[in-house]
Amino acid sequence: MNLLKVQGVGKIFGGLAAVRDLSFTIKKGVIAGLIGPNGAGKTTVLNLASGVLTPNQGKIFLKEKDITALKPHSVTKLGLARTFQATTLFSARTAVENICLGRHCRGKAGFWGTLFNTVLARQDEKMDRQKALELLSFMKLDSFQDVPAQNLSHGNQRRLGVAIALAADPELILLDEPMTGMNPAETAEMMDLILRIRDMGITVLLVEHDMKAVMGLCDRIVVINYGQKIAEGTPAEIQKNGEVIEAYLGAEYTFAHR
């Protein structure tokens, strides 16, 4: 089943096409990669899929449902969560509070229930906390439960960012350069984490510059350049693709040394 279907999507910024006639699909249960040189439009694609931007052309479907015009919070509620390229957290709040906020859309009590603190509202809060603690231990962040996010190390902050996204119980998670600024040990840990996320049954779309990570993790890769798809296939196919190598200019080097 196609979990995400991007169909002929185009996005124009002031006359400049950031994404042009882009189509690809992501099957349920895979780790998919989206790569391309700097400025190729990868983050724009994520912004389009997650509802931050609305495309000028084309349509985007999540589980066959048209999400093209939906706002981010609705897209998240439908099961597509994402992380940000820069480490974005609720910095003054504790780790556990950060994750609870990520679960907000799963609340059942509604406004009046919350105002009057009904049984349902208290259940919501209990579930938030339970899920948050689960995710903290999944991320090996247990010991930082009550530490303000801003006091965490870079690696921990990035993992917390992923935890916020996971808190919404997504079926598809978009990870925007999760390894940026990480040391090799942290990168290895993040790779392991992504595999464990896949094993939880959550489909992953990974945007990443670390080719070793991308080639090692992904089942399928989409390559874009100047907002257009130039290749799609398994890591082995992508590494042999002449157009991809040309677009990367030196990426050949990276591939060779994996």
Place this chain on the structure above:
Amino acid sequence: MNRKGIPPIRIFSITAVLVVLFIIPLIIRDQYYQHLMILTGLAIIATVSLNLVLATGQLSIAQAAFVGIGAYCSTLLVLKIGLTFWLAFPIAGAAAGGVGVLIGLPTLKMRGVYFAIATFAFGELVRMVFTNWVSLFGGVGGILNIPAPNPIPFFGGALYFQTKGSFYYLVLLVMLITILVNYRLLHSRIGMAFQAIEEAEALAEQSGIPVMKYKLLAFLISSIFTGLAGSLYAHYSHYIAPGFFSFWESVHFIIMAVIGGVGTVGGPVIGAVFLTLLPEVFRATKEYEMVIYAIALITVVLFLPKGLMGLLKRVTNGRGE
């Protein structure tokens, strides 16, 4: 609130404060002091309501306009249509809330200084309508002889609201409801989400928090209670004029909230009490009132980032947070 039990000290102090609030007009019968208590109560309603909007990260400079909308709405309903205050009062709140939604829908997408300017412009627009639509709003001179709330039957007798002592209880009731609603909201999942919006709007939206809906919700609730405060004010002072609802009054409420400590419910309460009573203490030095204001504000901003509430917490905890 019925979590794993509130600390007994908390229950005790809340009860004590409530008891004091209820018996205070029986002890302090001086009309001037009762007048101050009523004004303080009204200021608390407006400031606590403003705080809810500030909690979502939106700086509104239109608070006085919403007080004005509530005041004029309820006054006109009573004087021109002959409605009883007890109907005009909730309608005034609803009207202010309605205007809040109408203004909030196009402006709440703006952030920071842009939203502030938009609400400033709206506030001044409202004041100008009050001033220039003379046939309806009475012009610069305003509207005189606004009646006190009608007496309500009560166990064979009746409750009157002509005296300050009795009006105090009406204000107290509305104030307590305002505080309760705001406290509940700010300490709920929704309140957490409000503060998340303030802290990182894009992340909040992406995490599944309906940012625009919540900003609008905060603005709506805030406008309703502020409108109620306006209605109470009109039927208490018996006289309203556009000058009461100017930009400066809005700034006044912001200062109260900031000095008290934005984000908590206690902060705005303390700020409103402090800044309603402080000028009275320095009444003899009327010309210096604004100077004292300025010094108080600068002191708080420089030394007490969490306002007087933050100071209070630090003192009672014996240490910083």
